[in-house]
Every structure is written in structure tokens, then in C-alpha cells.
Amino acid sequence: xxxxxxxGMNGIVWGLIIALIALGLSIxxxxxxxxxxxxxxxxxxxxxxxxxxxxxxxxxxLAFAIVPVLGFALGALIEYTVIQPIKNAAALSIVATFGLxxxxxxxxxxxxxxxxxRLTAPIEGTLPLFGLEYEIYRLFAALxxxxxxxxxxxxxxxTKLGTWMRAVRFDPETATAMGIPARRVYLVTFAxxxxxxxxxxxxxxxxxxxxxxAGVDVLPFCFMAVIIGGLGNMGGTVAAAVMLxxxxxxxxxxxxxxxxxxxxxxxxxxxxxxxxxxxxSGATR
Amino acid sequence: xxxxxxxxxxxxVFALFTLAAPWLLPLVVDGxxxxxxxxxxxxxxxxxxxxxxxxxxxxLSFGQALFxxxxxxxxxxxxxxxxxxxxxxxxxxxxxxxxxxxxxxALAVRLTWHYFAIITVVFSLxxxxxxxxxxxLTGGDDGLSFSMPPMLALGDDWELSxxxxxxxxxFIILVVGACYALMGVILKSPLGWAFRTVRENATRASxxxxxxYLIRLTAFIAAGFIAGVAGALFAFxxxxxxxxxMFYHVSGEAVVWAIIGGxxxxxxxxxxxxxLIVLREELSHAWxxxxxxxxxxxxxxxxxxxxxxxxxWHALVRRVARxxxxxxGGGDGEGxx
Numbered sequence: 001x002x003x004x005x006x007x008g009m010n011g012i013v014w015g016l017i018i019a020l021i022a023l024g025l026s027i028x029x030x031x032x033x034x035x036x037x038x039x040x041x042x043x044x045x046x047x048x049x050x051x052x053x054x055x056x057x058x059x060x061x062l063a064f065a066i067v068p069v070l071g072f073a074l075g076a077l078i079e080y081t082v083i084q085p086i087k088n089a090a091a092l093s094i095v096a097t098f099g100l101x102x103x104x105x106x107x108x109x110x111x112x113x114x115x116x117x118r119l120t121a122p123i124e125g126t127l128p129l130f131g132l133e134y135e136i137y138r139l140f141a142a143l144x145x146x147x148x149x150x151x152x153x154x155x156x157x158x159t160k161l162g163t164w165m166r167a168v169r170f171d172p173e174t175a176t177a178m179g180i181p182a183r184r185v186y187l188v189t190f191a192x193x194x195x196x197x198x199x200x201x202x203x204x205x206x207x208x209x210x211x212x213x214a215g216v217d218v219l220p221f222c223f224m225a226v227i228i229g230g231l232g233n234m235g236g237t238v239a240a241a242v243m244l245x246x247x248x249x250x251x252x253x254x255x256x257x258x259x260x261x262x263x264x265x266x267x268x269x270x271x272x273x274x275x276x277x278x279x280x281s282g283a284t285r
Numbered sequence: 286x287x288x289x290x291x292x293x294x295x296x297x298v299f300a301l302f303t304l305a306a307p308w309l310l311p312l313v314v315d316g317x318x319x320x321x322x323x324x325x326x327x328x329x330x331x332x333x334x335x336x337x338x339x340x341x342x343x344x345l346s347f348g349q350a351l352f353x354x355x356x357x358x359x360x361x362x363x364x365x366x367x368x369x370x371x372x373x374x375x376x377x378x379x380x381x382x383x384x385x386x387x388x389x390x391a392l393a394v395r396l397t398w399h400y401f402a403i404i405t406v407v408f409s410l411x412x413x414x415x416x417x418x419x420x421x422l423t424g425g426d427d428g429l430s431f432s433m434p435p436m437l438a439l440g441d442d443w444e445l446s447x448x449x450x451x452x453x454x455x456f457i458i459l460v461v462g463a464c465y466a467l468m469g470v471i472l473k474s475p476l477g478w479a480f481r482t483v484r485e486n487a488t489r490a491s492x493x494x495x496x497x498y499l500i501r502l503t504a505f506i507a508a509g510f511i512a513g514v515a516g517a518l519f520a521f522x523x524x525x526x527x528x529x530x531m532f533y534h535v536s537g538e539a540v541v542w543a544i545i546g547g548x549x550x551x552x553x554x555x556x557x558x559x560x561l562i563v564l565r566e567e568l569s570h571a572w573x574x575x576x577x578x579x580x581x582x583x584x585x586x587x588x589x590x591x592x593x594x595x596x597x598w599h600a601l602v603r604r605v606a607r608x609x610x611x612x613x614g615g616g617d618g619e620g621x622x
Contacts, residue, residue, distance in 0.1 A: 035402075037537065085588040091345065092587050095544045098537060099583030106576035220406055220533060227403045258418040265411045269392075272404050276396050 002132050004253045009130075011249020013138045015242035016145035017204045022222040022229075022237050023152060024196030030232045031169045031189045034083060034093040038101040039222060040215025042194045045104055046071060046201020048112050051119060051210045060122040060206075064144070067202045068195040075194025079187045087186070101215070108212040116211035141203045148199055149238060156234070165189055169232075221245075224268050228279060236280040244268070288599075288606040295598075296552075303462075307454050323454055325555075325562045326461045327522060330515035331535075332542035332554035334508040337468060339540070340549035341477070342504040343484035344394065347536045348405030351389070351412055352509040354531030355382040356516025358416065358423060361526030365431035366422065371447075374434070378517035379510065385412075386509020387502075394501035397487070406533050416528035428527030447521055460518055464511055469551055471507065480504055545586050547595020556594045 025039045036042075049070055050063040082100060086092045121137035128134075156162040167175040168185045176182045208214060225244060229236030244264055251260035271279055302309065303326075310318040331353050338344045359378025363369040369377065393404045416423045423429060436456070438444040447453040471477050479500050482490045491497045520526050529535075538561075546557025564582065568575035590597045 035399075082584055082588075086591065089591065091339070091544060091548065092591055094345075094537075095541050096584050096587045098541050099580040099587070101580075102576050102583070103580035106574050106580070110574040110577070216534065220410060223403055224407070227399060231399060256418070258414050262411055262414045262418075265407050265414070269404060269407045269411070272396065272400060272407070273392060276400050 004250060005130050006132055006134070007249040007253040008246055009134060009249075010138065011246040011252075012242055013142045013145075014204075014207070014249070015245030016142050016149070016238075017200050017207075018218070018221055018225060018245055019238040019241035020145045020148055020203070021197045021200035021218065022225040022241050023149065023234060024193035024200075025222045026226045026229075026232070026234060026237050027165070027189050028193040029226060031165060032083065032087070032093075032186055033090050034097065034190075035090055036193070037094055037097040037219070038104060038215075039097075039193070039197055040217070040219030041101045041104040042071070042075070042197035042215070043201045043204070043218050044212065044215035045074070045108065046198030047119075047205045047208070047210045047214060048108050048201075048212075049198065050202040050205045051112070051117065054119065060119070063202045063205075064199075068199045071198025072191045072195040074198075075191035076187055078194070079190035083190060084183075084186075105212050105215070112210075112212065114212060116209040118209050119206045121206035137206055141207060144203050145200075148196070152196065153234070161185075161188065228268060228271055230277060230280050233280055240279065288602045291602045291606060295602075299552075303458055307451055319450070319454060321562065321566055323457045323522065324519075325559050326457060327515055327518045328539075328542070328562065329555040329558040330461055330464055330518070331512055331539045332546065332558050333465070333468065334512040334515070335536075335539045336543040336546075336548055336550075336554045337508045337511065338504055339543065340553070341472065341480040341484060342501060343487075344397070344501060344504070345402045345540070346405045346505075346508070347402050347533060347540065348389070348393075348407075348409035349508065349512045349539050350531050350533065350535035351405075351409035352382040352386050352512035353516035353519070353535065354409075354412065354416065354526075354528070355385045356513035356518075357520040357526040357530060358429070358516075359513075360517045360520035361429045361431055362422065364434055365429055369434075371434045371436045375517050375521070378520065379513045382513020382516060383506060383510045386506045386513070390502050390505030390509065394498060394505055406536070409531060409533055409536060413528055413531040413533070416531055423526075423528060425528065428525055428529075430525045433521070433524055453522070457518060457522065460514060464514055465551065468507075468511070472551065476500075476503065541583060545583065545593055547593025547598075550593070550595035550599070553593055553595030556598075560594065 021039070021043050024042070025036060028034050028036050028039070046067055049067045050060070053063040053066050054060045078100065082096055083093070086096050121135070123137045123140055125136050126133035127136050127139065129139075156166065164175070164180045164185050165188075167178075167180055168182050172182055175185075221241075221244070225237050225241035228244070229238070229240035244267075247267060248260050248264040251263045254260075255263075303322075306322050307319050310316070310322065331349060334349050334352070335346060338346050338349075356378040359381040360374045363374030363377040367374075367377075389405075389408050393401060393408065396404055417425055419425070433446055433448050435444040435446040436452070445452060447456060472480070479490070479495055482493075482495060483497055483500050487497050490500075516530070519530075542557040542561055543554050544557070545560065546555065547553030561579065561583075564579055565575070568578055572578070586594070592600075
């Protein structure tokens, strides 16, 4: 039973981090119609940048502040050079971001190296919780993710830029006609998407390993959260990510991790078959 | 010269080159390019299966590696575990892939666009992880290797086998050529036009009485068959099958090859696949991190040739044909045609 609780909790924590990354994917997907194959690598670059900040300054906390800013800048640069020339062509975006994914992975392998490393958590120690000793850092990671997701929703619904983003998404032509600088909104959206994935990387760094291939596992998970939650339904994305990761964590306490993965994938195809437009599609209409 | 004539000429040059490659390539570059050329042709079939679905029916599949893997494992398990001969194993691979495509397709083509793309990834991941964990049958991480059974044995001292590299080369181009011919025939038939109609507008297609579901399913099974043939060939080519070829990354590469080559052109996938494999072979000797350059080139192609290299070719041919027409129309009597 303790194992079930522990792995279930790990699942929820991991699900919240995935939700943070997947929200970045979702706004890029929803607003720019870009199928971003490189999004997992954005996360991976986040973990590597966190490692780099820790190596140079010796302080992991700085990474929480610096890496999202670096991610934002990188995202803006990529949008300007790669995404803008192919705007609004989803099929081309797959190829372009695939190229981007190769560049990022190989770039990290060339500079950081191919050997995975483990970061030590900035908070050590455990806390008694539900009858087991749970790592404090994982709880902290969950809190940071929740806070970041909350800030993102506030930003989207309470600021001018967030309103612009929703407006451009709803109807780009009318939005442009009403004076919203759509191009700049696209740029900022993509940059925010990268920054969120990078923040996810900082949060997840001490939980997983820093590895140039880390994005490959994360990417399908994020896409599934976005699709199962319902395209464009941000709350659904968060719920789907947490539920999938929780389900997989609980499954993993009964069988080996690969079987758990197969189980969650089967669950996902079932959901897609029964509710092709996401589990919450009824709620939004 | 008309555009069609130039295209025919290009095709003839390509066919002649392919037939002569086992002699030509060692003369011009190096003998090992014959192997690379065969590999290129096999992989181009996987890209062609993506192209058949995406370029002609408008369904973007990120799971074609599943059927490639089925073809591969059908051959490897048939030879190594069941002790089958060459042809039964080949048949097993292709039948397994096609059957899998029929089952997966019956579920998947109910969905479209993003949902279809994600369900194909999910299906291929399910079987990727199954193949990884089912070690007694698939060999898991290590894969499954086998020794080549003879294709044809007459008496005790004469046999035809792919261990002879010339036989292997011609066997591969024969099968690959047959697949492209089959696709060409399908795409010229009424079914092929039904494919394009569904791609352009599924609602209208259903309103003029086409069964959209059945047409999509037919295309999906055909694409699965093509990918299965590619996988079976690749298993024979490498005498090996491995779960890693079923991962979604392989499907993704096939999508990239197809789009770089030009989605919706029959031979575009060959061009795209060739370009990227030649780049890999040439650049990997020059620089350890050559993949960075590959990524840059992929992005540049997409930005500057959004219709793919096939699109560039067709635009070029049209321009040449028009220029020739104008010259002929100018009537300076030099007789260029």
C-alpha cells in the first residue's frame, strides 16, 4: 500500500510538471497552429540550462529565475528565424520543428555531452505524509508547478497581452483589424511556450536526469495531455496530464514501468475512441 | 519538349541509373554506396507510405513505423523462431503488417487531423513497448538476428540467396519498383481520384456519394502494406529486427522525408529520403555533430521550398517546357524541341 501511495504521489507531481510543459505546447499549438515536435527538447534545454547555472554559480535557486528568461529569449529567437517564415502551415511546422529538435539535441550533445547526470535537489530531507516519508523537494516541485500554472491562467485572463492572445486565437483577422499586433503576439506566445517548458525543466531537473535525449520521452506525453484534455481547453490539459501520470504511477506499483506505460497508452486510445474531442469536450459546448 | 516528356526522360534516367548502379557506383564513388543506395530505396518506401496517406488522402500518420516493425518482426520471427523459408517469412511479415493496418485503421480513420496523428502515435508506442518487454519473442533491446534462408534452391549445389550482394540488390529494386508501380496504378485509378477528393474536401466527397470512411481505411491498409514490405525488406537487408525501428522517431523521420521530397508527388519520397541519407553518409565523416547541419538544411528546405523538392522539380520542368515552347513559337527556325 505504501508503494501505491508513493508512486501515486510521484505520478501527481510528475503530472503537474508535465501539465506546465504541456500548457506551453498547447498555446503554441492553439494560437500558431504549429505542431511543435521540438517541445520536448525545449524542456530538455531547460534542464541543461539549470545544470549550467548550478555548475557556474553553485546555487540552484538562481536557475528558477534565470532559465525561464533565457528560455523566453531563445523562444523569441526561434519564432523569428524559423517559425515566422512558415507561418500557418501545420505540415511544414512538423518538418521545421523536427529540424529544430535535431539541432537542439545535437547541440546539447556537442556542448554538454552525452552522459546523463543527476542534479542534487536544493532542498533535502523528507516529510511524514500519508504514513510515509516523502521527499520535500517533490512537494516543492508540485507547488512551483501549481503556482506557475496559476500565474499563467491569471496572465491569460487578467492582462492585456493575455486577452490579445485569446483574441488572436479566436479570430486573427478581426483582431488585427482592431489594432492588435498579431505578429508580436505570435512571437510572445511562442517565447512563453518555450519559457514554460524550460521552467518545467528546472523544476524537474533534480527529479529526473539531465540528458540530451530527455525530451523524447516527454513529448508524446505532452501531446496526449493536450489532445485528451481537448484542443484549446487549458484546464482540460492540466487535468489530463495529472490523471494520466497518476494512473501510470499507480499502475507502476503493480507491474513493471513498461507495462504501466502500455496500460496508460491503452487507456488513452480508449479515451480517444470514446471521446474523440477530449474528455471534457461536452463541458466546453 | 513538353513537361510530360521531360518527366518521362527524368524517370528513364533514374531507372537506368538504378539498374546500372551495381557497376556504376563502384566506378564513380565507392562500392559501399551500392548498399547505401539499396537502403535508401527501402526507406523511401516507408516515406512513400506516409506520402500515400498524407499527400493523397490528407491523413497525417505518425505511426507508420508500427507497420514497418511488423514487417520486420514477421520476417525475423518467421525465420528465427518458426523456421520458415524465405518466401513464407516474407509473406508473414507483409501479412502481419497489413492485418495490423486493417485493425488499427478501422479504429484510427474514424478520427481526423490532430486526433488521427496522435492515435497513430499511441498505437505505435503501445506495440513499441510491447516489443521491448516481450523478450522471448522479440529479443527486446538486443533485437533478433537470423541467418538468411535461400530464396530458391535447385538440387543440392545451386541456390539463389540474398547472401549474394548482386542478387540482393536486384531483389530489392524489383520489390521496391513493384511497390511504386502498384501505387502509380492505384493513384491513376478511380480509387486514386477518390483519395484526392477526400483530401480536398471530405464533406463534399461524402455528399457526392463516396464512402469517406471506407476510402480512408483502404488508403490506410494500402499504406500499411507498403510500410510492411519496406520493413520485411529491411529485415532481410540487415538480417535483423529490432524494436527501436518501431519508435515514433522513425515514423517522424519518414514524415520529414516525405514532406521534404514533396508530399503528393509519387517519387517525392525517393528524393527526400535520398537527400537525407546522402547527407548523413557524407557529413558524418566530416563532423561528429553533423546532425546540427542536417537540422539546418531541413529547416532551410522547408522555408525556401515549401512544396518540397518534388515541387521544385515540377516548377523547374514547367519553366523549361514553357521556355522551349516560346522558343519554338518565336519561329527562328533553329528547331529546338
